[in-house]
Amino acid sequence: MRLILHYLKKYKLLVFINVISVFGFALVELGIPTIIAEMIDQGVLRSDENYLIQMGLVILLISIIGVSMTILLGFCCAKISTNITRDIRNDIFEKAQKFTAHEFNQFGISSMITRTNNDAFQIQMFVNVLLRTALMTPVMFIFSFIMTARASLPLSGIIAATIPFIILGVFAVAKFSKPISENQQTSLDELNRISRENLSGIRVIRAFDNDAYEQNRFEGTNEKFTGYSKKLFKLMSLTQPVFFLLMNIAGLCIFWVAAHLIADGSLQVGQLVAFLDYLFHAMFSIMLFCTVFMMYPRAEVSAKRIEEVFDVDPLIKSKSETKEAKNETTIRFDHVTFVYPDGEEAVLKDISFEAKKGETIAFIGSTGSGKSTLINLIPRFYDVSKGTIYIDGIDIRDYDVKELRSKLGVIPQKAFLFSGSIKENICFGKEDASDEEIIHAARVAQAYDFIMEKEHGFDEEISEGATNVSGGQKQRLSIARAIIRKPEIYIFDDSFSALDFKTDAVLRHELKKETKEAIVMVVAQRISSIMDADKIVVLNEGNIVGMGTHKELLKNCEIYHEIALSQLSEEELAHE
Numbered sequence: 001m002r003l004i005l006h007y008l009k010k011y012k013l014l015v016f017i018n019v020i021s022v023f024g025f026a027l028v029e030l031g032i033p034t035i036i037a038e039m040i041d042q043g044v045l046r047s048d049e050n051y052l053i054q055m056g057l058v059i060l061l062i063s064i065i066g067v068s069m070t071i072l073l074g075f076c077c078a079k080i081s082t083n084i085t086r087d088i089r090n091d092i093f094e095k096a097q098k099f100t101a102h103e104f105n106q107f108g109i110s111s112m113i114t115r116t117n118n119d120a121f122q123i124q125m126f127v128n129v130l131l132r133t134a135l136m137t138p139v140m141f142i143f144s145f146i147m148t149a150r151a152s153l154p155l156s157g158i159i160a161a162t163i164p165f166i167i168l169g170v171f172a173v174a175k176f177s178k179p180i181s182e183n184q185q186t187s188l189d190e191l192n193r194i195s196r197e198n199l200s201g202i203r204v205i206r207a208f209d210n211d212a213y214e215q216n217r218f219e220g221t222n223e224k225f226t227g228y229s230k231k232l233f234k235l236m237s238l239t240q241p242v243f244f245l246l247m248n249i250a251g252l253c254i255f256w257v258a259a260h261l262i263a264d265g266s267l268q269v270g271q272l273v274a275f276l277d278y279l280f281h282a283m284f285s286i287m288l289f290c291t292v293f294m295m296y297p298r299a300e301v302s303a304k305r306i307e308e309v310f311d312v313d314p315l316i317k318s319k320s321e322t323k324e325a326k327n328e329t330t331i332r333f334d335h336v337t338f339v340y341p342d343g344e345e346a347v348l349k350d351i352s353f354e355a356k357k358g359e360t361i362a363f364i365g366s367t368g369s370g371k372s373t374l375i376n377l378i379p380r381f382y383d384v385s386k387g388t389i390y391i392d393g394i395d396i397r398d399y400d401v402k403e404l405r406s407k408l409g410v411i412p413q414k415a416f417l418f419s420g421s422i423k424e425n426i427c428f429g430k431e432d433a434s435d436e437e438i439i440h441a442a443r444v445a446q447a448y449d450f451i452m453e454k455e456h457g458f459d460e461e462i463s464e465g466a467t468n469v470s471g472g473q474k475q476r477l478s479i480a481r482a483i484i485r486k487p488e489i490y491i492f493d494d495s496f497s498a499l500d501f502k503t504d505a506v507l508r509h510e511l512k513k514e515t516k517e518a519i520v521m522v523v524a525q526r527i528s529s530i531m532d533a534d535k536i537v538v539l540n541e542g543n544i545v546g547m548g549t550h551k552e553l554l555k556n557c558e559i560y561h562e563i564a565l566s567q568l569s570e571e572e573l574a575h576e
């Protein structure tokens with residue numbers, strides 16, 4: 001409710017119009033039975049035709065007002081509920097933009113998608129019904145109840161006696177349905193996760209001939225989800241007949257008592273007609289109330305799941321303004337230690353090094369030695385646990401994150417392309433890039449030739465998951481995407497691994513010309529990719545075990561010598 005109220009505040013005017021139309025609608029609805037009762041007692045029984053015509057016209061006018069109010073009510077409810085859902089989705093998306101991998105892991109990507117789509121939709125349905133009925137129900141009920149009491153006190157006593165049973169029933173349904181709704185949403189998360197994994201890992205599943213296993217896994221979860229949904233529907237479908245049964249019993253009692261009252265002359269037929277009409281409205285409003293109340297537990301579960309996302313305090317906090325930077329391009333790690341938020345041991349230990357404008361600094365080491373972790377600290381995908389990283393003399397935590405990242409051109413280990421054209425993918429690095437800039441970036445990244453071989457050149461569409469380009473082509477496009485930004489610091493995380501040796505060499509040669517004014521940080525497994533670097537940092541189990549040029553390291557770093565020996569022949573090494 002807190003979440004819904006928070007969003008409702010943004011639409012005060014619409015809510016106000018909504019309230020007016022509810023009152024208008026309720027008064028019109030309830031006014032008509034009063035007039036009809038008058039018409040029967042004064043017009044029909046006394047055969048007063050003029051009176052009947054006059055009252056008929058009043059009913060017509062009131063009905064027109066009623067219809068207009070109902071249309072207005074529907075319009076307001078639809079507008080408010082859809083706008084609120086849109087706002088919730090936008091806010092979840094905006095919040096998620098600030099998440100690090102650690103925060104995403106708390107929910108899982110599939111659950112984030114379910115929360116954004118399905119949970120937000122549950123809120124939309126609830127708000128729509130709530131706005132239609134929340135105000136109308138008490139207004140109509142109280143008014144109709146007073147009117148039924150006015151029409152006949154003994155008969156209204158029967159309604160009053162029925163109400164506690166209805167309220168008890170509604171509370172019981174809400175109590176049972178809440179845990180089922182929670183389980184339903186959780187199993188929907190699971191279903192989405194399995195679908196996602198299945199679809200994106202379809203090749204691996206087929207290659208390992210594991211279709212049957214995956215099918216069973218999916219069917220199991222689907223069955224679970226269906227089970228919870230069935231339980232909910234059963235509960236709901238039980239509720240209505242029981243409700244009507246109660247109503248019918250109350251109706252029977254009412255007619256039985258009414259027959260006696262009319263027989264002994266203490267109740268008129270007109271009064272009974274008015275009573276029945278008000279009774280209908282009272283019951284109708286109770287039924288609406290039950291609908292809202294039965295939807296509430298489900299919406300509450302969804303609201304809680306959305307609030308969980310909003311309540312996360314992202315690890316990375318941005319400064320609104322960056323301190324005045326020194327007029328230099330440097331990057332400096334000063335005794336940096338890092339432990340993953342959900343890890344126990346330090347993955348990087350007391351790391352210190354520096355690189356200046358125009359320099360290339362490379363990182364090498366066995367798998368799991370911490371190379372990717374090290375460079376992921378620079379765009380602040382995570383913050384250091386100890387020590388400081390300085391860019392241009394300023395602690396990176398003192399930057400506005402946007403400004404910090406605008407200095408960087410990151411080419412991740414797993415090249416990722418978006419669905420859209422090749423051109424759009426390259427322009428992701430610089431929205432307003434000219435055609436010349438796009439072509440230049442593609443040429444430097446050695447992507448131009450293969451792009452031109454595509455039927456539509458730069459307008460060729462990249463499919464979802466970039467399945468229509470090869471691994472090496474993906475890497476080159478993501479390199480072009482970084483080049484086009486002309487960043488101050490290039491970060492290549494094993495970004496040449498899918499390239500053949502010749503393309504790798506040409507690309508590095510072309511890059512050298514492009515990056516004269518920048519710092520280039522390269523993580524690589526291949527010695528040949530980094531042996532020209534100005535400085536090579538050798539990592540082992542999170543420690544720096546060697547730092548220097550290729551030649552220096554060959555002489556004084558045993559681990560580097562071993563890596564070199566495993567990749568280069570004795571002859572090649574002897575040349576160094």
Ligand SMILES: Nc1ncnc2c1ncn2[C@@H]1O[C@H](COP(=O)(O)OP(=O)(O)OP(=O)(O)O)[C@@H](O)[C@H]1O
Nearest residue numbers: 101340342343347366367368369370371372373374
């Ligand atoms: N998100 C994470 N949470 C916890 N531990 C992690 C996380 N990511 C990586 N690690 C651990 O941190 C260590 C360093 O991983 P990292 O990816 O930095 O190594 P790397 O040198 O880049 O390896 P590779 O060459 O295989 O890419 C590994 O032991 C890894 O298991």
